[in-house]
Amino acid sequence: MSDTSTATPESLSQTLAESGLRSTPQRELVFNVLLKKRDHPTADEVFARVKAEMPTISLATVYNCLETLVQCRVVRAVNFERGPTRYCPNQKPHAHFHDESTGSTHDIDLPPGLLDQVKSILPDGYDSNSVEIIFRGKAKD
Amino acid sequence: MSDTSTATPESLSQTLAESGLRSTPQRELVFNVLLKKRDHPTADEVFARVKAEMPTISLATVYNCLETLVQCRVVRAVNFERGPTRYCPNQKPHAHFHDESTGSTHDIDLPPGLLDQVKSILPDGYDSNSVEIIFRGKAKD
DNA sequence: AGTGAGATTTAGAATAATTCCAATAAACTA
DNA sequence: TAGTTTATTGGAATTATTCTAAATCTCACT
Structure with a gap:
C-alpha cells in the first residue's frame, strides 16, 4: 500500500526543481530524517539525527533546509505557544x-x-x- | 447593552481573590489597557501603553501581570508562529x-x-x- | 499603630530559538 | 571549464521571554 500523503524522497528533487531550487545532499538528508521518524522533531532534534549521518552539517543549514522544505510545501511547521518550531512531513489535511x-x-x-x-x-x-x-x-x- | 464577554475592571479584584491573588495597581492597569484597545497587543505594546499612565512600571512586571491574568482566565494568550505572544481579553469562544x-x-x-x-x-x-x-x-x- | 510573613515589583542578567552575516564551497550554464 | 548563481558554514547578533535577588508592598494579627 503506497502512502500518497507525503512526498517520497525520489520526488523531492523534482519538487525542489519546480520551485527553482537545487537538490542538495543536505536537503535530501533533512527530508529523509523527517520521513523516517515522524515524531514532530524540533530543529535541534533534526540536527542531531542528521549529524549522525553527515557529521559536518551545520545547525544553520538544518534551519535553511527546513525552511526550504516548508516553502516547497513538502513539510509543515507546527508551533505550540512559544515552544520551538516542530516539523511534520504529513501532507494530508x-x-x-x-x-x-x-x-x-x-x-x-x-x-x-x-x-x-x-x-x-x-x-x-x-x-x-x-x-x-x-x-x-x-x-x- | 452590557458586554458579558469579558470580565469588567470591577470584577478583576474579585477574580484575583478567588485565585488567592492580590489586586494591585499594576494588574488593574494592565487589564484596563487590554480592555481599552482590543487589538491583540504584544507585551511590549502593553508595556508602552501602561507606561503612559504609570511611568515607573517595569517590563518584567507587565510580563508578570499578563501571565497572572492568563492564569485567572480573564485574558487569553495568542501565538502566531514564533511571533511575540499577543493578549486578548475576549472571553467568548x-x-x-x-x-x-x-x-x-x-x-x-x-x-x-x-x-x-x-x-x-x-x-x-x-x-x-x-x-x-x-x-x-x-x-x- | 507595629510587626512579621508572604506576595509583588523591579532592574538587570541570563536563556533559548532563530536569524543574520560574510566567507567558502558546490552546482548549473554557456 | 569559466563564470554565475545558489547553498553551506561558523559565529555573531537578535528577539522575546524568563530568571534572580533585592526592595517594596499588603495583610493579618497584636
Whole structure:
C-alpha cells in the first residue's frame, strides 16, 4: 500500500526543481530524517539525527533546509505557544493534538469537508488560505 | 447593552481573590489597557501603553501581570508562529484570523456547538481540554 | 499603630530559538 | 571549464521571554 500523503524522497528533487531550487545532499538528508521518524522533531532534534549521518552539517543549514522544505510545501511547521518550531512531513489535511503531560504531538486526520465547514464561519470580507486546528489535552498511552 | 464577554475592571479584584491573588495597581492597569484597545497587543505594546499612565512600571512586571491574568482566565494568550505572544481579553469562544498582509488579528465568533463538533473528530483515547482555530489570509479593509 | 510573613515589583542578567552575516564551497550554464 | 548563481558554514547578533535577588508592598494579627 503506497502512502500518497507525503512526498517520497525520489520526488523531492523534482519538487525542489519546480520551485527553482537545487537538490542538495543536505536537503535530501533533512527530508529523509523527517520521513523516517515522524515524531514532530524540533530543529535541534533534526540536527542531531542528521549529524549522525553527515557529521559536518551545520545547525544553520538544518534551519535553511527546513525552511526550504516548508516553502516547497513538502513539510509543515507546527508551533505550540512559544515552544520551538516542530516539523511534520504529513501532507494530508490534519489537525494537531498536543499532549500537555508528555509534550508529544499527534496528527489527527480531518474528515473531508471539515476544513471547508470551519472556513464557512468566516464573515464576508475574510479570505483565508489556511486553517489550523490545535487540540490540547491528554492522550491515552 | 452590557458586554458579558469579558470580565469588567470591577470584577478583576474579585477574580484575583478567588485565585488567592492580590489586586494591585499594576494588574488593574494592565487589564484596563487590554480592555481599552482590543487589538491583540504584544507585551511590549502593553508595556508602552501602561507606561503612559504609570511611568515607573517595569517590563518584567507587565510580563508578570499578563501571565497572572492568563492564569485567572480573564485574558487569553495568542501565538502566531514564533511571533511575540499577543493578549486578548475576549472571553467568548472565538477563533483568530491572522491577516498576513497587515499582521493584524481579528476575533471570529464561533457558532454554538462548533467547538464540540470539531472536538468530535478526535479518536478514542484523546481527551482535549481546549481547541484553538487559527485562520490565515487577507481581510478586506 | 507595629510587626512579621508572604506576595509583588523591579532592574538587570541570563536563556533559548532563530536569524543574520560574510566567507567558502558546490552546482548549473554557456 | 569559466563564470554565475545558489547553498553551506561558523559565529555573531537578535528577539522575546524568563530568571534572580533585592526592595517594596499588603495583610493579618497584636
